[in-house]
Amino acid sequence: MITPMRSLGRHLTGKAKPGPSGDPPPPAKPPPAGGWRSWLLPIGTLIVLAWLLIPLMFGGGSPAPYSYSDFMTRVDAGQVKTVSIDDQGAVTGTLKDGTQFTSQIPTAPNANQLETQLRAKNVQTTATQSGGFLWSALIGFLPLLLLIGLFAWTGRQAQQSLSGGIGGFGGFGRSKAKIIEAERPTTRFADVAGYDGVKQEISEMIDFLRAPERYAAAGAKPPRGVIMVGPPGTGKTLIARAVAGEADVPFLSVTGSGFVEMFVGVGASRVRDLFDDARKRAPSIVFIDEIDAIGGRRGSGTITGGNDEREQTLNQLLAEMDGFDQGSGIVVLAATNRPETLDPALLRPGRFDRQVTVPLPNQAERAAILAVHTTGKHFTPDADLGVVARATPGFSGADLANLVNEAAINAVRAGRTTITPDDLGAARDRVLLGRRETTNALLPQERHAVAVHESGHALLAALCEHADPVAKVTILPAGMTLGVTEQLPEAERHLYSESYLADLLAVRLGGRAAELVVFGEGSTGAANDLAGATQIATRMVRDFGLSPALGPVGYSSSSPQYLGEEAASPLRRPYSERTQQVIDEEVSRLLAEAEKRAVGLLRAHRGALDRLAAILLEQETVDGEVVGGVLRAEHTKGPRARAS
Ligand SMILES: Nc1ncnc2c1ncn2[C@@H]1O[C@H](COP(=O)(O)OP(=O)(O)OP(=O)(O)O)[C@@H](O)[C@H]1O
Ligand SMILES: [Zn+2]
Secondary structure, eight states: BBBOOOOOHHHHHHHOOOTTTTTOOOOOOOOOOTTTTTHHHHHHHHHHHHHHHHHHHOOOSEEEEEEEHHHHHHTTTTTEEEEEETTTTTTEEETSSOEEEEEEOSOOOHHHHHHHHHHHTOOOOEEEEEHHHHHHHHHHHHHHHHHHHHHHHHHHHHHHHHHHOGGGGGGOOGGGGSEEEEEEEOOOOOGGGSSSHHHHHHHHHHHHHHOOHHHHHTTOOOOEEEEEEEOSSSHHHHHHHHHHHHHTEEEEEEEEEOOSSSSSTTEEEEEEEHHHHHHHHOOHHHHHEEEEHHBTTOOOOOOTTOOOHHHHHHHHHHHHHHHOTTTOEEEEEEEESGGGGGGGGGGGTTTSOEEEEEOOOOOOHHHHHHHHHHTTOOOOOOHHHHHHTTOOOOOOHHHHHHHHHHHHHHHHTTTEEOOHHHHHHHHHHHHHHHOOOOSOOOOOHHHHHHHHHHHHHHHHHHSSSTTTEEEEEEEEOBBSSSSSEEESSSOOSSSOHOOOOHHHHHHHHHHHHHHHHHSSOOOOGGGGHHHHHHHHHHHHTTTSOOTTTTTTTOOSSSSSSSTTTTOOOSSSSOOOOHHHHHHHHHHHHHHHHHHHHHHHHHHHHHHHHHHHHHHHHHHHHEEHHHHHHHHHHHHOOOSOOOOO
16 A cells, blocks of 8 residues: 655645545535525614714714813803713813814812803803713614624524524424435436446446335345445446436435534434435435435544534434335435445445445546547547546546536637647646645656555565465555555455464565665655554564564453554553563564565566556556466566576
């Protein structure tokens, strides 16, 4: 296996981005409530703003603040018409020309003197109680308070109408239709390019949907659910719609994240509504995209101690799927790109008992997808879609659709209606750039490195006597890997011999060894391989007594089920610091020996290594037989025959 390393140096630019296995996207924002209520907020805002602004614009502004001496000068000059003075000495008044003003009398004044002065100038005088700071503040803030209240109220209304009225508040504005979409797609299998295997696996569903009663009559358990697993944009939704189109049945689609809301119980009731709806329209298809949003392992909640809402939603889904009776005519299709996070209960018989992998398209499939998306578009004679298909390893169907569209836009920008090879090239680079930001699209030299790395694993698996045979090698990126070598044990093992473990280590280190042999240096891609190999070596030394230096001792405290798994708590060691040191040394020795052996074998079969890497670069995915074939061809042809 080879894994991508994308965040190296990222932090320097401060541009952190979640990786592909990051958190699920946040639940979709509820759309605003419809009807008159949606007008309330903007209109209310306008009114409040007008309240604040109009006096400023037309009322001649706020009163002018005069200093006390200024005020007195104006009194002396006979300009003042009225004043009102409160017990705190705050003055508000009007000049004879209508100007309003305020002032403040500094110290407890000589009230009598002031009054005489005012009287002498014939100023109308009133004394008031200081209304207190609170009151004036309240008046000042009133518009703001109103505005905040309005916002809060509108928000609540929107939420209630969406949640279908919790606690009896609802009744109006239910907008469930936005969450569950029902339609009758016209999409056909012909619109889905490639993926013949997937179509075949899923066609039983179509049979069933066309005549559910036949299954009931024969007493056959109908298929219930299929989970489509694959990277984003590989056409899972498209395939689901095509199933509905082919069977000519209603298609009810929802998104997993749309189910899970803030309020406990909403998701479960939505699941119930969804299946009620499906039963009414049966035979029908229910499609749940991003099922991982609800179908994650129960009891695996975060620090907050679980996610009740999600668990309730999942339980309801399980109950609904169990509740189908024979011949109910409902098929549930689901899609995810994180199958490993799903609760095992979902995958049990009678629920999603079938998993279909929808991989990234290979070269031939890419050509077919390009053909689907280029119908009705015009190309110059020298534009070759075969070249595009070859130059786009790792692109999904959605990427290819995007590429064609970008190319067409490019042509339009240049004032043309036909698409040139340059348009296609530019569009490819554009989509590739976008992909590199979010996924594992590779540069050519990176692809070469991946091909070499995987060839190393594959050849070692074929060369080591005790290793499990190679089933498949691929350099198509998927999820968190850039390439994978799959081995398939001939039988399930329960006991592992020392020679098997030694071969296991060599195969694990084979990827890195190939990089060392071909490029003269390692890379970050082997991190996962190394971690796995180190874990195995550690258990060989510490748990299985397979190291002469430490002897026949075993320190495993609990017994992990799988070979690569660590014992539960590594915090407390039952052995001394010195023993730890010996363990460390022995682990390093085992790994170094395995690497040396791997490098030696690959040097001896350098021809096969280069040949297999070249085949992988061209075909992207090859079967185990190809690996064996490459080795045999080398034996018969090359003078550099077997070395060990
Ligand atoms: N095999 C294909 N043939 C033709 N078009 C395809 C194919 N695969 C993908 N596409 C194009 O890509 C678009 C996106 O595919 P779709 O939404 O079905 O992918 P998805 O696997 O459901 O993605 P996600 O996991 O992101 O939901 C489709 O609408 C279609 O235009
Ligand atoms: Zn590897």
